[in-house]
Amino acid sequence: MQYIIVGIGGQGILFAGKVLGAVALEKKQRVTGSEVHGMAQRGGSVISHFKTGDFISPLVRAGEADVLLAFDQNEGIRNLHFLREGGAFVVNVHDRSAFDNLKLKEFLEERRISLFPLEGYSLLKEHMGGNFLFLNVLLMGAMSGAGVGAPSLEDTAAAVKTLSPAKFEDANMKVLKLGYEAVVKK
Amino acid sequence: MEVSRRVSARAILLGNEAIARGIVEAGCLVATAYPGTPSSEILPAVAKYADELGVPMSAEWGVNEKVAFEEAAAASFTGARACAVMKQVGLNVAADPFMSIAHYQLKGGLLLVSSDDPGPHSSQTEQDSRYFAMFAKVPCFDPATAEEAREMVFDAFDLSERFGIVTMLRPSVRVDHCRQDVQEKITPLRPGPVKFEKDPSRWVCLPAFVRINHPKLNQKMVDIREAFEKEFAKYNYEVPAKGKATLGIVASGSAFAVVSDILKGAGRDDVSILKIGTPHPLPVKMVNDFIARHDKVLFLEETYPVMEMQLPDRTGIMGRWNGVVPGAGELLPEVIAGVLARVLGDDSLVGGAHPLLKEAIEELKILPRRPMLCPGCPHRASFFSIRQALPNSVNPSDIGCYALGVNQKAVDTVIDMGASITASSGLFLAQKAVGEEKPVVATIGDSTFFHMGLPGLVSAVYNRHAFVLAILDNATTAMTGGQANPAVGTKLRKGDEGKRVDIEGACRGCGVEYVRTVEAYDVAAGKAAVKEAWEHAKSKGEPAVLIFRHPCMLLRPEQPSIPVEVDQDKCIGCKFCINFFNCPGLVFSEEKGKAYIDERFCVSCGVCVSVCPHGAIRATSGEVE
Numbered sequence: 001m002q003y004i005i006v007g008i009g010g011q012g013i014l015f016a017g018k019v020l021g022a023v024a025l026e027k028k029q030r031v032t033g034s035e036v037h038g039m040a041q042r043g044g045s046v047i048s049h050f051k052t053g054d055f056i057s058p059l060v061r062a063g064e065a066d067v068l069l070a071f072d073q074n075e076g077i078r079n080l081h082f083l084r085e086g087g088a089f090v091v092n093v094h095d096r097s098a099f100d101n102l103k104l105k106e107f108l109e110e111r112r113i114s115l116f117p118l119e120g121y122s123l124l125k126e127h128m129g130g131n132f133l134f135l136n137v138l139l140m141g142a143m144s145g146a147g148v149g150a151p152s153l154e155d156t157a158a159a160v161k162t163l164s165p166a167k168f169e170d171a172n173m174k175v176l177k178l179g180y181e182a183v184v185k186k
Numbered sequence: 187m188e189v190s191r192r193v194s195a196r197a198i199l200l201g202n203e204a205i206a207r208g209i210v211e212a213g214c215l216v217a218t219a220y221p222g223t224p225s226s227e228i229l230p231a232v233a234k235y236a237d238e239l240g241v242p243m244s245a246e247w248g249v250n251e252k253v254a255f256e257e258a259a260a261a262s263f264t265g266a267r268a269c270a271v272m273k274q275v276g277l278n279v280a281a282d283p284f285m286s287i288a289h290y291q292l293k294g295g296l297l298l299v300s301s302d303d304p305g306p307h308s309s310q311t312e313q314d315s316r317y318f319a320m321f322a323k324v325p326c327f328d329p330a331t332a333e334e335a336r337e338m339v340f341d342a343f344d345l346s347e348r349f350g351i352v353t354m355l356r357p358s359v360r361v362d363h364c365r366q367d368v369q370e371k372i373t374p375l376r377p378g379p380v381k382f383e384k385d386p387s388r389w390v391c392l393p394a395f396v397r398i399n400h401p402k403l404n405q406k407m408v409d410i411r412e413a414f415e416k417e418f419a420k421y422n423y424e425v426p427a428k429g430k431a432t433l434g435i436v437a438s439g440s441a442f443a444v445v446s447d448i449l450k451g452a453g454r455d456d457v458s459i460l461k462i463g464t465p466h467p468l469p470v471k472m473v474n475d476f477i478a479r480h481d482k483v484l485f486l487e488e489t490y491p492v493m494e495m496q497l498p499d500r501t502g503i504m505g506r507w508n509g510v511v512p513g514a515g516e517l518l519p520e521v522i523a524g525v526l527a528r529v530l531g532d533d534s535l536v537g538g539a540h541p542l543l544k545e546a547i548e549e550l551k552i553l554p555r556r557p558m559l560c561p562g563c564p565h566r567a568s569f570f571s572i573r574q575a576l577p578n579s580v581n582p583s584d585i586g587c588y589a590l591g592v593n594q595k596a597v598d599t600v601i602d603m604g605a606s607i608t609a610s611s612g613l614f615l616a617q618k619a620v621g622e623e624k625p626v627v628a629t630i631g632d633s634t635f636f637h638m639g640l641p642g643l644v645s646a647v648y649n650r651h652a653f654v655l656a657i658l659d660n661a662t663t664a665m666t667g668g669q670a671n672p673a674v675g676t677k678l679r680k681g682d683e684g685k686r687v688d689i690e691g692a693c694r695g696c697g698v699e700y701v702r703t704v705e706a707y708d709v710a711a712g713k714a715a716v717k718e719a720w721e722h723a724k725s726k727g728e729p730a731v732l733i734f735r736h737p738c739m740l741l742r743p744e745q746p747s748i749p750v751e752v753d754q755d756k757c758i759g760c761k762f763c764i765n766f767f768n769c770p771g772l773v774f775s776e777e778k779g780k781a782y783i784d785e786r787f788c789v790s791c792g793v794c795v796s797v798c799p800h801g802a803i804r805a806t807s808g809e810v811e
Binding site: 031035077081103 | 196197198200223224226227307308330331360363364365366367440442443444446447448451518519520523537539540542543545546547549550552554555556557558559560561587589590665666667770785786787
């Protein structure tokens with residue numbers, strides 16, 4: 001499996017790679033991925049690559065990702081070229097109108113890309129008092145909800161528990177489920 | 187003391203953590219570093235593992251790379267293993283001792299880890315540290331994966347002791363910042379023993395000794411090249427094609443990893459690869475034998491043609507010298523795929539964006555986001571105060587987050603660490619010669635000030651250079667992830683206490699008479715202080731220092747929450763706040779022609795209230811927490 005995770009520096013996208021890594025390790029899969037640190041991380045476009053299986057390089061080639069997980073819809077659309085035909089696009093949407101763009105619709109259709117949108121900010125406002133720091137866990141939930149070869153909700157929950165402080169456990173589990181359900185019922 | 191633990195599991199580690207494990211496990215006694223992307227996570231991980239395993243070693247930040255390298259080098263004079271860690275441009279700072287130490291007949295193993303940043307992603311150059319190894323006549327290991335990097339640490343120490351020479355491990359950003367499963371097999375060697383034996387012919391670099399040592403160094407290169415030819419098959423090996431190869435590729439480091447995955451993915455098993463993990467000194471016989479067996483040979487390495495350059499005759503190969511491989515930039519999968527497509531005449535290897543997607547992105551006006559200072563960053567407020575106080579000033583700046591002040595039109599020059607101060611001197615001198623007196627206000631961070639700012643400041647005091655130096659003290663080394671520095675005073679290892687070095691005191695000690703500290707968030711006080719400092723500098727003919735103080739947002743400081751809003755009636759759409767404050771939480775709606783608060787990013791620091799000249803930004807009434 002090959003994943004591309006994109007967003008804006010500060011949104012916590014490194015966490016997604018850690019969760020995927022922990023899940024894969026549990027399943028005894030080989031893992032390699034690439035992260036962004038330093039200046040490139042400050043508020044600008046950020047991208048993480050993640051691969052499980054028999055790879056040497058941590059980088060995903062354009063057109064080969066199975067899943068594109070986007071913390072920001074603009075960054076997601078900008079990086080759609082990474083997705084293979086038939087890949088899954090899990091995206092945090094803040095402005096639905098962009099997805100009415102005809103060219104974009106046509107592209108997604110032609111490449112048979114499954115779209116899994118969720119309005120993360122609205123969900124966190126409604127259910128988590130507007131604490132947007134939970135965005136990363138929310139999107140991990142959404143990715144498991146999307147299925148598409150992504151880790152199951154149970155595996156993701158176990159990894160999130162291991163990787164985050166115990167005091168956030170209850171909130172994290174709530175948010176994970178929130179993300180899962182936002183996508184799975186569609 | 188017995189140090190031993192065995193774990194035969196796999197763990198997922200950042201490449202830098204894998205390197206750190208190697209350093210601790212190889213029995214290194216003294217590890218030093220200065221933070222710099224992509225190398226920054228290595229030393230903290232060394233300290234962490236050493237704490238976990240109870241290894242009696244030192245792991246600490248030097249105030250700059252030269253300091254760090256010299257400390258490690260001298261520690262190795264005692265017979266113990268030592269290493270210094272830095273990024274590629276850090277090696278420029280440490281170049282003086284590195285060149286000199288290359289000539290020494292060392293006793294304990296000495297390892298230099300110099301991390302490269304092809305691209306570059308977070309650097310002022312994309313220089314190739316392997317070139318530096320060649321320049322200094324030092325052997326270099328070039329890992330392709332995290333696991334290999336960890337393994338190479340052991341061999342680099344062994345080789346260093348065997349030949350009495352400093353060795354270099356050159357990971358590139360894709361090795362440093364990869365996250366991979368790595369075999370854990372911890373049986374750390376015991377550091378030591380420590381015994382410094384006086385021997386001026388060995389430890390004093392007088393010209394007379396250098397004349398003896400340089401020919402010896404040349405012989406070491408011959409011997410190490412021979413060793414690389416014969417003994418390092420685990421790093422230098424051939425991945426043969428099935429049947430007769432249509433192309434031979436000589437690749438090292440990340441380029442090897444990328445090209446291997448591409449060829450496998452494309453099912454091109456008609457290409458053979460010679461993987462080189464020791465690019466300097468190049469095992470020339472091995473490479474020439476490979477070249478002789480192939481009709482076409484392509485060289486892939488980052489970022490300079492270091493292997494190519496070492497060939498007695500490179501006219502028969504394809505690489506950088508003849509433009510087949512681009513002369514700049516990272517060798518990303520799409521770049522290598524493009525090169526392969528041309529060399530193999532196989533268009534299926536080229537990807538490229540779908541025309542429909544390209545059009546959609548254009549129609550939706552989606553652009554890549556440039557790096558920006560974080561919401562609530564105190565530097566943003568400081569830059570705003572400086573620009574507003576002296577709009578016609580020239581503003582040299584420095585290496586760190588605050589280089590992003592360029593987004594606020596508050597950064598005019600950046601050269602390297604410490605150059606904000608020396609550039610101010612240069613600009614002052616040029617103006618002085620023609621009788622001009624335009625204000626110069628420089629910005630530098632707390633860590634960068636101690637790194638290389640002090641010599642420039644002393645020079646400016648001594649020579650009476652009139653400018654304002656604004657030290658943006660956010661109590662951390664922020665750009666690289668928040669490391670401690672002298673102004674913070676804390677250290678890495680448990681129980682290891684440091685001593686805080688006072689910035690104000692340091693400036694006064696250098697002879698600066700005007701030293702004032704302001705709260706960075708207080709824009710009114712900041713503006714007044716900048717004007718006052720410049721008046722002092724101009725009238726007294728000397729540098730004045732202003733310290734803007736407020737903790738970095740990454741430290742999550744406790745501070746009042748001041749939710750804000752933009753009064754849509756008062757906002758006239760002049761974009762002043764966008765152009766000069768430039769906060770991710772304060773954006774402009776082209777549709778409405780007005781600014782608004784983007785609650786996804788706003789952290790309610792409240793600073794922007796003092797930014798709008800029309801009073802349109804205000805604290806949300808009644809909701810102040």
